[in-house]
Amino acid sequence: MIVDLQLPPVLPSGLRDEDMVVVLMNMGGPQDITGVEPFLRRLFNDRLIIRFPFAQSLFADLLIRSRLKSVQHRYGLIGGGSPILKSSLAQADALRVELKKRGRGLEAQLAFNYSEPLPERAITVIKEKKKKHALLLSLYPHFSKSTTASNIFYLKEAAKKIYPELQFTTCLPYHLYEGYLQAFADRIRETLRPGERLDDFYLLFSAHGTPVYFLQEGDPYTFLISQTVAGLVQRLGRRHRWAIAYQSDVGPIQWIKPTTPGTLEELSRQGVRKVIVVPVAFVSDHIETLCEIDIEYRELAQKEFGFTDYRMSKALECHPGFIAALADCVERSLC
Secondary structure (H helix, E strand, O other): OOOOOOOOOOOOOOOOHHHEEEEEEEOOOOOOHHHHHHHHHHHHOOOOOOOOOOOHHHHHHHHHHHHHHHHHHHHHHOOOOOOHHHHHHHHHHHHHHHHHHOOOOOEEEEEEOOOOOOHHHHHHHHHHOOOOEEEEEEOOOOOOOOOHHHHHHHHHHHHHHHOOOOEEEEOOOOOOOHHHHHHHHHHHHOOOOOOOOHHHOEEEEEEEOOEHHHHHOOOOHHHHHHHHHHHHHHHHOOOOOEEEEEEOOOOOOOEOOOEHHHHHHHHHHOOOOEEEEEOOOOOOOOHHHHHHHHHHHHHHHHHHOOOOEEEEOOOOOOOHHHHHHHHHHHHHHHO
16 A cells, blocks of 8 residues: 655545544554454454465464463453553544534544454444545554554455445644654653653663564655654754664564664663653553553563663653644644
């Protein structure tokens, strides 16, 4: 899928707000322990995301068998399931309110790839509401074939079967929008206690990794991440003592580097003892932040790498700046 990241989308003339719906897209997450296995099965069998060398279903089965108990345990550490549905619903509600303040009467709903509401369910709801046009707004601020493009593909495939008359417009990335950057800067500063200075901490921006083959095919993801980080360090007045790393690699394929654990180890060798890990690619707290960064990497950092002060900034959730950025993105698409 080719998406123009420069030119604003063009809507058909004559559309009214009541004809349209904003669809917030994400991959989703299991709501409880019993949902972990079907979630993993959908994920590992998706060749748009993870391309095993051959025998996709066989590799997927092996990976699920080897990882199921450990993944269930990890979800157990954060309450037994992913909070991403609750978080995303709150973001959709906040976006509706913000758009209403701006005089726009658009509804907002969710569509997830690997857990409910799945694309088929999302399209069915749109059809039942008799909406004519869907504005697709990713909850991944940085476009990638592995996330946003995948969400779009499955929604359009579902529409072909359920509601072929539905028209689509894809909103542009908002990774450099003022509200988005301000929200992240606020979250970073919120980690500080009275009397502390941000300059006392190394800033490690941790983004979700992606298989190398996406970069080889021209995926802009890492470039967009670097743009966001550049905007943040400029806003924070940080000229040095920061780095970008990637997390959450899985399976027998090559992922982009450097990894977040590897970077923490290298920083330790350099004598760094205070670090704030910033989940720069995440707009809500879920297993990659609450468990991976805040539990697993914390244990590595403190017990093995010798960090004396390890902190994680909270994800954006419903920060007013982030919601304003989403609304700005929607409004730009409607111009």
